[in-house]
Amino acid sequence: xxxxxxxxxxxxxxxxxxxxxxxxxxxxxxxxxxxxxxxxxxxxxxxxxxxxxxxxxxxxxxxxxxxxxxxxxxxxxxxxxxxxxxxxxxxxxxxxxxxxxxxxxxxxxxxxxxxxxxxxxxxxxxxxxxxxxxxxxxxxxxxxxxxxxxxxxxxxxxxxxxxxxxxxxxxxxxxxxxxxxxxxxxxxxxxxxxxxxxxxxxxxxxxxxxxxxxxxxxxxxxxxxxxxxxxxxxxxxxxxxxxxxxxxxxxxxxxxxxxxxxxxxxxxxxxxxxxxxxxxxxxxxxxxxxxxxxxxxxxxxxxxxxxxxxxxxxxxxxxxxxxxxxxxxxxxxxxxxxxxxxxxxxxxxxxxxxxxxxxxxxxxxxxxxxxxxxxxxxxxxxxxxxxxxxxxxxxxxxxxxxxxxxxxxxxxxxxxxxxxxxxxxxxxxxxxxxxxxxxxxxxxxxxxxxxxxxxxxxxxxxxxxxxxxxxxxxxxxxxxxxxxxxxxxxxxxxxxxx
Numbered sequence: 001x002x003x004x005x006x007x008x009x010x011x012x013x014x015x016x017x018x019x020x021x022x023x024x025x026x027x028x029x030x031x032x033x034x035x036x037x038x039x040x041x042x043x044x045x046x047x048x049x050x051x052x053x054x055x056x057x058x059x060x061x062x063x064x065x066x067x068x069x070x071x072x073x074x075x076x077x078x079x080x081x082x083x084x085x086x087x088x089x090x091x092x093x094x095x096x097x098x099x100x101x102x103x104x105x106x107x108x109x110x111x112x113x114x115x116x117x118x119x120x121x122x123x124x125x126x127x128x129x130x131x132x133x134x135x136x137x138x139x140x141x142x143x144x145x146x147x148x149x150x151x152x153x154x155x156x157x158x159x160x161x162x163x164x165x166x167x168x169x170x171x172x173x174x175x176x177x178x179x180x181x182x183x184x185x186x187x188x189x190x191x192x193x194x195x196x197x198x199x200x201x202x203x204x205x206x207x208x209x210x211x212x213x214x215x216x217x218x219x220x221x222x223x224x225x226x227x228x229x230x231x232x233x234x235x236x237x238x239x240x241x242x243x244x245x246x247x248x249x250x251x252x253x254x255x256x257x258x259x260x261x262x263x264x265x266x267x268x269x270x271x272x273x274x275x276x277x278x279x280x281x282x283x284x285x286x287x288x289x290x291x292x293x294x295x296x297x298x299x300x301x302x303x304x305x306x307x308x309x310x311x312x313x314x315x316x317x318x319x320x321x322x323x324x325x326x327x328x329x330x331x332x333x334x335x336x337x338x339x340x341x342x343x344x345x346x347x348x349x350x351x352x353x354x355x356x357x358x359x360x361x362x363x364x365x366x367x368x369x370x371x372x373x374x375x376x377x378x379x380x381x382x383x384x385x386x387x388x389x390x391x392x393x394x395x396x397x398x399x400x401x402x403x404x405x406x407x408x409x410x411x412x413x414x415x416x417x418x419x420x421x422x423x424x425x426x427x428x429x430x431x432x433x434x435x436x437x438x439x440x441x442x443x444x445x446x447x448x449x450x451x452x453x454x455x456x457x458x459x460x461x462x463x464x465x466x467x468x469x470x471x472x473x474x475x476x477x478x479x480x481x482x483x484x485x486x487x488x489x490x491x492x493x494x495x496x497x498x
Contacts, residue, residue: 020154021154022279022282022283022286023280023283024158024161025160026279026280027161027337028164029338030337030338030339031165031168031169032195033338033339033341033342034339035168035169035172035191036191037191038269039267039268039269039270039273039341040265041191041192041269042269042273043264043266043267043268043269044113044192044265045195045269045272046251046268046269046271046272047111047251047254047255047265047268048119049251050248050252051111051123051252052123052126052127053247054241054244054248054252055096056127056130056131056244057237057240057244058237059089059096059127059131060089060131060134061092061234061237061240062232062235062236062239062240063085063135063229064134064135064138065370066229066230066232066233066236067081067135067138067139068138068142069370070228070229071142079218079220080222080225081225082135082139082216082217082218083219083220083221084220084222084226084229085135085229086132086135086136087221088221089131089132089135092131093128093129093131094128096124096127096131097125097128100120100121100124101121101124101125105117107120112261116192116193118193119193119196122197122199122200123196123199125200126196126199126200126203129203129204129206130203132207133207136210136214137153137210139213152206152209152210155206155209156202156205156206156209157202159205160198160201160202163194163197163201163202164195164198167186167194167197168195175188232375235376235378236378236379238379238383239375239378239382242379242382242383242386243382245386245390246385246386246389246412246413247409249386249390250389250393250397250405250408251271251272251405253393253394253397254267254268254271254393255268257394257397257398258398259398267401270341270342270344270345270402271345271348271405273338273342273345274338274345274349274352277331277335277338278327278348279356281320281327281353281356281357281360282356282359284320284360285320285363288316288360306430306431307431309364309367310430310431310432310433311433312364313364313365313437314432314436314437315481316360316361316364317357317437317441318437318440318477318481320356320357320360321441321443321444321473322470322473322477323353324350324353324354324357324448325448325469325470327353328350328448328451329467329469329470330463331346331349345402348402348403348405348406350448351406351409351410352406355409355412356413358410358414358416358417359413361417362381362416362417365417366378366420368423368424368428368430369420369427369428381416381419381420382416384415384419385412385413385415385416389408389409389412390408392404392407392408392411392412393405393408436480436481443473443476447469447472447473450465450469451465451466451469454466
């Protein structure tokens with residue numbers, strides 16, 4: 001239980017930057033949906049950010065996980081690992097940024113953003129800087145410095161949000177009340193561009209804040225070490241590309257597969273906004289991942305490590321299911337965060353939440369091929385999932401639109417979750433508590449089904465029943481798997497049993 005407390009503590013600290021940070025960014029969605037002229041503009045944001053997520057994985061080429069692996073090898077010099085990784089990612093990121101600036105015209109035309117070259121070069125620089133700063137961030141995680149990690153992440157987010165508010169809320173207000181203050185630089189028709197400017201400035205600020213960690217590198221470039229790291233990380237690159245493509249491929253190809261490109265961008269904007277509504281599950285998964293990865297590599301030599309991994313999986317699933325119920329039960333309140341013109345897409349939220357749950361379980365399961373150096377299996381699984389995802393999207397987007405995208409994600413993550421589990425039990429068997437987990441899944445499905453059957457005209461009655469169901473879930477959890485006697489502060493109210 002002590003290891004679980006340590007993992008929970010780190011998860012909570014990383015959650016300040018991940019969950020709270022993503023939540024604050026999530027709060028920008030209402031601004032975008034209410035302020036931007038129509039959903040097509042939000043479709044542009046959805047499309048561009050999908051590209052940047054994919055490119056960021058390419059530019060880090062699996063070296064984040066490789067960094068953890070080699071920093072924990074007794075045969076490697078930690079300083080050499082850090083400096084070699086930093087120099088490698090820095091050089092490739094610089095080349096990428098230069099290439100984007102040089103080729104901005106043909107890239108703009110290919111993506112259908114004619115006349116907006118600055119969209120491309122701004123996002124190119126953002127991706128390059130993000131890739132480079134990912135190594136100092138991973139160094140902070142390895143050094144168990146979650147507070148500084150969280151502080152810098154939050155600073156970036158607050159800068160980004162402040163600039164978004166300034167350009168999208170304050171400037172339009174000033175343009176009406178005191179135009180001389182802003183009309184010399186502010187263009188009211190440049191909405192998407194200002195979102196990208198805010199991103200560029202906040203990312204650059206992070207680079208400055210991370211300079212002390214960057215200067216700690218010894219600037220030793222070990223070619224032999226890099227070769228070993230790349231050999232380990234290359235399958236993770238394939239895994240990462242296929243993994244992020246599973247999340248973004250629909251948003252990248254959607255406008256080109258829809259029967260009308262302009263309408264496709266509008267539909268993509270609706271899909272992107274409703275997809276964001278479901279991101280609460282991803283926020284939790286991301287916070288858990290930041291703490292779990294160093295925990296896995298740090299504890300794998302412990303004879304009780306498999307028991308700890310099993311407990312981590314159980315608690316992850318339980319809390320994810322609780323998030324699922326909370327989201328679907330109170331979706332009528334949550335939907336108020338986005339403009340009514342986007343509400344037609346809310347039907348995808350339960351599907352996307354389930355997809356994120358499968359994705360999180362898959363991440364938990366992935367420890368077996370990372371610890372046994374069989375990372376190629378992760379690549380195989382992700383490629384299989386991507387092929388299924390792409391196939392469903394390619395054939396069904398023209399027929400069903402973004403509904404096809406949601407079910408494609410669901411099917412893809414469900415498949416790779418199953419594949420990883422069965423192969424993992426062969427090479428690195430862990431006694432996951434499947435019976436307990438299955439009970440929680442069945443309870444969740446039953447409660448979700450009950451919520452769908454509630455047809456009373458009384459909203460108070462409906463939400464009262466849903467709240468009772470949530471409390472029942474929590475009571476079962478406390479009784480079966482989370483004794484309050486072991487919770488700090490609360491435990492003083494319970495008598496110790498001997």
